[in-house]
Amino acid sequence: xxxxxxxxxxxxxxxxxxxxxxxxxxxxxxxxxxxxxxxxxxxxxxxxxxxxxxxxxxxxxxxxxxxxxxxxxxxxxxxxxxxxxxxxxxxxxxxxxxxxxxxxxxxxxxxxxxxxxxxxxxxxxxxxxxxxxxxxxxxxxxxxxxxxxxxxxxxxxxxxxxxxxxxxxxxxxxxxxxxxxxxxxxxxxxxxxxxxxxxxxxxxxxxxxxxxxxxxxxxxxxxxxxxxxxxx
Amino acid sequence: xxxxxxxxxxxxxxxxxxxxxxxxxxxxxxxxxxxxxxxxxxxxxxxxxxxxxxxxxxxxxxxxxxxxxxxxxxxxxxxxxxxxxxxxxxxxxxxxxxxxxxxxxxxxxxxxxxxxxxxxxxxxxxxxxxxxxxxxxxxxxxxxxxxxxxxxxxxxxxxxxxxxxxxxxxxxxxxxxxxxxxxxxxxxxxxxxxxxxxxxxxxxxxxxxxxxxxxxxxxxxxxxxxxxxxxxxxxxxxxx
Numbered sequence: 001x002x003x004x005x006x007x008x009x010x011x012x013x014x015x016x017x018x019x020x021x022x023x024x025x026x027x028x029x030x031x032x033x034x035x036x037x038x039x040x041x042x043x044x045x046x047x048x049x050x051x052x053x054x055x056x057x058x059x060x061x062x063x064x065x066x067x068x069x070x071x072x073x074x075x076x077x078x079x080x081x082x083x084x085x086x087x088x089x090x091x092x093x094x095x096x097x098x099x100x101x102x103x104x105x106x107x108x109x110x111x112x113x114x115x116x117x118x119x120x121x122x123x124x125x126x127x128x129x130x131x132x133x134x135x136x137x138x139x140x141x142x143x144x145x146x147x148x149x150x151x152x153x154x155x156x157x158x159x160x161x162x163x164x165x166x167x168x169x170x171x172x173x174x175x176x177x178x179x180x181x182x183x184x185x186x187x188x189x190x191x192x193x194x195x196x197x198x199x200x201x202x203x204x205x206x207x208x209x210x211x212x213x214x215x216x217x218x219x220x221x222x223x224x225x226x227x228x229x230x231x232x
Numbered sequence: 233x234x235x236x237x238x239x240x241x242x243x244x245x246x247x248x249x250x251x252x253x254x255x256x257x258x259x260x261x262x263x264x265x266x267x268x269x270x271x272x273x274x275x276x277x278x279x280x281x282x283x284x285x286x287x288x289x290x291x292x293x294x295x296x297x298x299x300x301x302x303x304x305x306x307x308x309x310x311x312x313x314x315x316x317x318x319x320x321x322x323x324x325x326x327x328x329x330x331x332x333x334x335x336x337x338x339x340x341x342x343x344x345x346x347x348x349x350x351x352x353x354x355x356x357x358x359x360x361x362x363x364x365x366x367x368x369x370x371x372x373x374x375x376x377x378x379x380x381x382x383x384x385x386x387x388x389x390x391x392x393x394x395x396x397x398x399x400x401x402x403x404x405x406x407x408x409x410x411x412x413x414x415x416x417x418x419x420x421x422x423x424x425x426x427x428x429x430x431x432x433x434x435x436x437x438x439x440x441x442x443x444x445x446x447x448x449x450x451x452x453x454x455x456x457x458x459x460x461x462x463x464x465x466x467x468x469x470x471x472x
Contacts, residue, residue, distance in 0.1 A: 133315060134333075148332075
């Protein structure tokens with residue numbers, strides 16, 4: 001039973017000794033804090049940008065807002081998020097000493113680009129007859145959007161939105177670059193400290209996995225609920 | 233009631249309507265027939281400005297509705313439209329489909345709108361579907377609901393864009409039945425359709441469109457019994 005003893009020893013050293021589990025919990029807190037606030041910023045920003053990108057002039061040509069939206073999406077999608085984070089930390093927001101805030105803003109802006117495309121696809125997937133029917137009854141474009149198109153678009157967008165949130169949680173693992181001690185960085189530091197990689201790394205991987213598994217189940221439930229009107 | 237003058241519509245180089253002139257009077261049932269691509273659906277969709285005409289004038293109840301300054305949403309409240317693919321709001325129950333516009337446009341209170349909707353649903357025999365979602369209905373039922381949804385706004389004129397073309401054959405009858413009843417009640421109707429029987433039976437005037445223009449216009453008896461233009465004769469020989 002030597003190997004079991006050694007495993008238990010390693011686990012003890014990695015998680016229990018000197019209350020080290022608290023570091024993981026704190027790290028996990030930062031991971032979730034950044035992910036949740038970034039997701040909120042991303043959804044608001046993404047929805048606005050989606051409508052900007054869909055806006056047309058009377059002659060059907062895209063507006064100036066649509067061009068701005070395109071440039072924004074191109075830049076965000078065309079550069080690595082690590083670089084975006086470093087640029088925000090060392091250049092754009094160099095006077096802001098609050099790393100968590102900078103991370104939330106950076107990931108929010110980053111996620112907004114992807115969310116906007118998800119939202120746009122969701123809106124475009126709603127049959128255009130829905131808008132025509134609303135308008136033919138005398139409802140305005142805005143009213144038809146609000147009561148008919150957007151509820152259906154949101155339902156279309158929910159699976160990829162859930163996916164985007166999951167990606168976001170994992171993507172925050174790079175905030176160590178600007179000195180934040182998130183779950184991944186805590187595991188990494190522990191590895192160097194204890195000269196032992198297995199327990200810290202696998203342990204934190206299990207935490208990520210568990211959270212995301214729970215999220216997946218909740219999202220599937222919500223999706224089923226929203227699909228109620230499709231029952232035949 | 234509706235006056236159309238020199239109506240042109242172009243889609244990116246495709247000249248679909250080429251100077252249509254027509255005058256629809258109160259209480260008339262105008263049936264528009266013609267081959268596909270003749271512009272008949274576009275003509276109908278121009279009447280409530282779902283398609284914005286390239287040039288020309290449309291007057292409705294003495295109002296020039298092609299004037300961009302006009303509040304088109306107000307005008308559309310008085311023009312019902314029924315679509316080929318029903319276009320019921322998929323996220324709403326049948327009851328909400330019918331009451332959405334009257335309530336949100338503040339024409340009725342919620343109770344009034346519901347009461348009115350139930351009355352109309354009874355008229356088409358679908359009151360028990362009030363709480364169902366469109367997905368659970370047959371095509372014929374959906375189209376009858378779509379008609380009811382338009383009627384809930386008490387329109388002055390009803391536009392039908394091939395209302396039976398997307399239906400299984402055995403469901404065409406139930407929809408035409410509702411439309412006939414509506415016609416008998418005195419509603420002004422403009423119907424684009426391939427149902428020649430309906431045109432003959434219900435129409436007060438039948439129009440033949442081809443190449444973006446009205447080629448022939450007559451009473452159903454004359455239209456079917458004594459077609460004048462060779463193009464219409466050829467068309468009728470194919471469809472009858």
